[in-house]
Amino acid sequence: MDFAFTPEQDELRSQARSFLAAHPEPSWAELAGLGWTGVSVPEELGGAGLGFLEEAVLVEEMGRALTHAPFWSTVAVVLPALPPELQAQVAAGEASWTLALGPLVPDLDTATRIAVVGGDSIWELDGAGREMLQTNDATRPLGVVTGGSAGRRLAGSELLPRMRTRSRAALALEACGVGARALELAVAYAKEREQFGRPIGVYQAISHPLATTYMELELARSLALWAAWCIAVDDPQAGLAAAAAKAQCAEAAVAACERSIQAHGGIGFTWEHVLHRLYKRALWIQSWDASGAQLRSEVAARLLDGEGE
Amino acid sequence: MDLRDTPDEARFRAELRDWLAASLPDGLRGHRGGAARFEGEAVREWSRALYEAGYAGLTWPKEYGGGGCPYSYQAIFLEEMARAEAPHHLGVIGLGMAGPTIIAHGSEAQKARHLSRILSADEIWCQGFSEPGAGSDLSAVRTSARLEADRFVVDGQKVWSSFAHIADWCLLLTRSDPGSERHAGLTYLIVDMRSPGVEVRPLRQMTGEAEFNEIFFSAVEVPVENVLGEVGGGWQVAMTTLLHERGTLGFALTAALEVAVRKLIELAQDRGATATQRDAIAREWIELQGLRFTAYRSLSALMKTGVPGPEGSILKLQWSEANQRLGKLALELLAQDAQLLADNAPYGGYWQHHQLRSRGNTIEAGTSEILRNIVAERVLGLPRSR
Numbered sequence: 001m002d003f004a005f006t007p008e009q010d011e012l013r014s015q016a017r018s019f020l021a022a023h024p025e026p027s028w029a030e031l032a033g034l035g036w037t038g039v040s041v042p043e044e045l046g047g048a049g050l051g052f053l054e055e056a057v058l059v060e061e062m063g064r065a066l067t068h069a070p071f072w073s074t075v076a077v078v079l080p081a082l083p084p085e086l087q088a089q090v091a092a093g094e095a096s097w098t099l100a101l102g103p104l105v106p107d108l109d110t111a112t113r114i115a116v117v118g119g120d121s122i123w124e125l126d127g128a129g130r131e132m133l134q135t136n137d138a139t140r141p142l143g144v145v146t147g148g149s150a151g152r153r154l155a156g157s158e159l160l161p162r163m164r165t166r167s168r169a170a171l172a173l174e175a176c177g178v179g180a181r182a183l184e185l186a187v188a189y190a191k192e193r194e195q196f197g198r199p200i201g202v203y204q205a206i207s208h209p210l211a212t213t214y215m216e217l218e219l220a221r222s223l224a225l226w227a228a229w230c231i232a233v234d235d236p237q238a239g240l241a242a243a244a245a246k247a248q249c250a251e252a253a254v255a256a257c258e259r260s261i262q263a264h265g266g267i268g269f270t271w272e273h274v275l276h277r278l279y280k281r282a283l284w285i286q287s288w289d290a291s292g293a294q295l296r297s298e299v300a301a302r303l304l305d306g307e308g309e
Numbered sequence: 310m311d312l313r314d315t316p317d318e319a320r321f322r323a324e325l326r327d328w329l330a331a332s333l334p335d336g337l338r339g340h341r342g343g344a345a346r347f348e349g350e351a352v353r354e355w356s357r358a359l360y361e362a363g364y365a366g367l368t369w370p371k372e373y374g375g376g377g378c379p380y381s382y383q384a385i386f387l388e389e390m391a392r393a394e395a396p397h398h399l400g401v402i403g404l405g406m407a408g409p410t411i412i413a414h415g416s417e418a419q420k421a422r423h424l425s426r427i428l429s430a431d432e433i434w435c436q437g438f439s440e441p442g443a444g445s446d447l448s449a450v451r452t453s454a455r456l457e458a459d460r461f462v463v464d465g466q467k468v469w470s471s472f473a474h475i476a477d478w479c480l481l482l483t484r485s486d487p488g489s490e491r492h493a494g495l496t497y498l499i500v501d502m503r504s505p506g507v508e509v510r511p512l513r514q515m516t517g518e519a520e521f522n523e524i525f526f527s528a529v530e531v532p533v534e535n536v537l538g539e540v541g542g543g544w545q546v547a548m549t550t551l552l553h554e555r556g557t558l559g560f561a562l563t564a565a566l567e568v569a570v571r572k573l574i575e576l577a578q579d580r581g582a583t584a585t586q587r588d589a590i591a592r593e594w595i596e597l598q599g600l601r602f603t604a605y606r607s608l609s610a611l612m613k614t615g616v617p618g619p620e621g622s623i624l625k626l627q628w629s630e631a632n633q634r635l636g637k638l639a640l641e642l643l644a645q646d647a648q649l650l651a652d653n654a655p656y657g658g659y660w661q662h663h664q665l666r667s668r669g670n671t672i673e674a675g676t677s678e679i680l681r682n683i684v685a686e687r688v689l690g691l692p693r694s695r
Contacts, residue, residue, distance in 0.1 A: 190691055203694070207694065
């Protein structure tokens, strides 16, 4: 039993953290140049031949940095449905993807190609119009597609549950990155901000909610990493783990942002501070795909009614 | 990263599971814990059986009679014991606290005298740390140890000592320098509980049973060779004890919670649950997995560094609150039957006992407030509140 990242994975994380801090809106070619877009693409297709754990590291860091790029849409969601030559294009930085599953399509401003479900297959959508909508989270915009027609068949729709599991796990990991940064900001502020002649971090009304936040985020992160590992080794519990992780991590990240805003006082409520942007991403994650209550009802059905065993 | 057992760990787990299935007496299966741990000879015999099978002191060095195993074996042991609903070795304080502290700070004579007898359950230990005036603030201890020639004379009172009424020995934190304050001037003694002047009084708790005791010391004589560590260096030794208390504690707690969650699911299947209750049950199951995998992450760090980190505090904090929520949820499912006790209650009163006993979980072994201070100050690096 070993529940720790390897030195190579830790190295990838620190590389990602420093790059993403300096590049909030990286181009797809830049991400490909770092080897990230093809991190799990086989070597013979120009990728690194690694797996979901490396993708997990990158996704978590992109959540922390609020990276505005179609990495989650392409790598976590659509990639398994792509035939080899299209995977090679992703690795080479020539194509990025998003999935139009419902009326609202994420990353429609940055993804170059669109996948769509029709009948028993997943297709590329050709010649569709794109209209961006006004949305809450500027770093993960939503749009709608109009017109277009089914082009190339990508895969059978039996892949959708696997894509959903990957999507949920990746969103859970993103939430961990968002929550961790919100907590770090609150801790730093509580150390430097003085009132009544002392740093406000000495007051337990400030420090205890932050301690609770740390606890919730660590427990949530354990779930996200469990889900990531299940996906990496194709464990049968992957779907259950991803549902549990998405429910818990989104909630923990939202609470972390809310407590951080409170600890910052007035400045935390301003447009200039990064907190509202972290908060909006956490809310985006919480609302996407399935709410906590919906996910828990899936989990309850498995636990109490033996569904999906 | 690999969350599966290694081949060696899997073999150990399978052997242990078979041994438990074959060796655990029916009368002890589903053992409720609580004060029942102290009753009769059965648990002591069971403790000896664990020792003879090589399951006592798994992580102790081989030279002291331990298994010399990595911490993961202890985690597997605790998981499998909980899944079999087997009672713990009677010497939990000896195995988890006294032994590791003696190994770290003890003299050769102390090691020779106590270590093997702790493993074999021939010696039961208790802990004399808390006092009526020193609960969360351990450095406020006032129990005095006065040096007279070749012995200390101890006067004072300790409280919340589990096992004291059946213990042979006590880990006692005393103030040996009467002019000293706080962490200085403390001395850590090993005290024979059969010495003249030691009096134990059980404390009846809200469950109606007595798990804890008060211990009164009136001019109790303790030979100087029973000092553990240095005279005046008691605080450092006490910190070793508390560190070991939190080391693999997370696994014992998580494994016990896993059993309770399983029983809660059975209860909901037996009696039905509303949509809101189903949501709450799913939440508890999810949080249990979060706790379980956090314990695994903490264990991986422990195996790399050898020292449990202060982040281990979150395991106890989360577990205690989860265990309380679980009990309340179960009583809600039981509806008015929740008022019945013992033989009149469904499941023999398991949930009624669980719920009341769980109120102590956020108090014992470090209150939730103290644990949040530890996380805030030692993990997050916030300024000290005191």
